[in-house]
Amino acid sequence: MNTKxxxxxxxxxxxxxxxxxxxxxxxAIFAISGxxxxxxxxxxxVLLTLALxxxxxxxxxxxxxxxxxxxxxxxxxxxxxxxxxxTYAQALVRSVLVLxxxxxxxxxxxxxxxxxxxxxxxxxxxxxxxxxxxFAIGNYFYFINHQSFYWDKWLGIRISHENPGWIRLAIALxxxxxxxxxxxxxxxx
Numbered sequence: 001m002n003t004k005x006x007x008x009x010x011x012x013x014x015x016x017x018x019x020x021x022x023x024x025x026x027x028a029i030f031a032i033s034g035x036x037x038x039x040x041x042x043x044x045x046v047l048l049t050l051a052l053x054x055x056x057x058x059x060x061x062x063x064x065x066x067x068x069x070x071x072x073x074x075x076x077x078x079x080x081x082x083x084x085x086x087t088y089a090q091a092l093v094r095s096v097l098v099l100x101x102x103x104x105x106x107x108x109x110x111x112x113x114x115x116x117x118x119x120x121x122x123x124x125x126x127x128x129x130x131x132x133x134x135f136a137i138g139n140y141f142y143f144i145n146h147q148s149f150y151w152d153k154w155l156g157i158r159i160s161h162e163n164p165g166w167i168r169l170a171i172a173l174x175x176x177x178x179x180x181x182x183x184x185x186x187x188x189x
Contacts, residue, residue: 007143007161008139008140008143008144008149009140010074010076010161010164010172011076012136013070013074013172013173013176014068014070014071014073014074014076014172015070015098015102015103016070016176016179016180017069017070017073017172017175017176017179018053018057018058018068018069018070018071019049019050019053020175020179021053021057021068021069021070022049022050022052022053022057023049025052025057026045026048026049026052030045050099050105053095054095054096054098054099055092055095055096058091058095059088059091059092059094059095060088060091062078062086062091062094062095063085063086063087063088063090063091066078066079066085066086070172073164073168073171073172074161074164074168074169074172075161075162075163075164075165075168076159076160076161076162077159077160077162078157078158078159078160079157079158079160080156080157080158081156081157081158082156086157090155090157093155094151094152094155094157097151097154097155098149098151101135101139101150101151102135102139102149102151103132103135103136104131104132104134104135104136105132107131107135108128108131108132111127111128111131112127112128115127
């Protein structure tokens with residue numbers, strides 16, 4: 001299976017699966033502490049999940065092993081082009097760049113303020129996933145043309161993709177669709 005054109009899609013699936021890891025950890029923390037996640041605390045829970053993954057877990061895993069749970073499943077590995085392993089600081093910078101520019105959170109506050117200022121607050125909930133989709137599409141085409149994402153080029157990071165095989169790919173897709181299918185359907189209804 002030639003996955004070269006699918007590398008960005010595999011990485012997108014991997015981000016979703018990796019965020020699930022921090023979701024489960026956060027749910028466990030809430031359960032142990034006796035707190036529940038309700039509509040009022042959902043925004044805080046999402047922010048904590050993103051912070052837990054992109055600021056703590058992903059940089060630790062990438063600096064220690066050069067991979068994450070989902071990257072391991074999809075047989076993706078990362079290293080510094082000239083020196084091998086990343087340091088925690090390098091992995092942290094990369095994770096923050098992916099969060100801001102790969103997923104698109106850098107633009108979300110500006111778009112939200114634009115809609116709020118213009119009196120169209122109700123559009124923020126729709127604009128955020130559309131904005132993230134636009135970032136994903138733009139990054140996909142950048143990757144296809146350059147065989148790397150720009151944040152990896154900036155940081156001198158090399159990412160290798162081995163053939164994950166159909167079984168690993170099926171497992172990843174089933175988990176991804178199970179976890180995010182309901183969320184996506186709730187947005188478009």
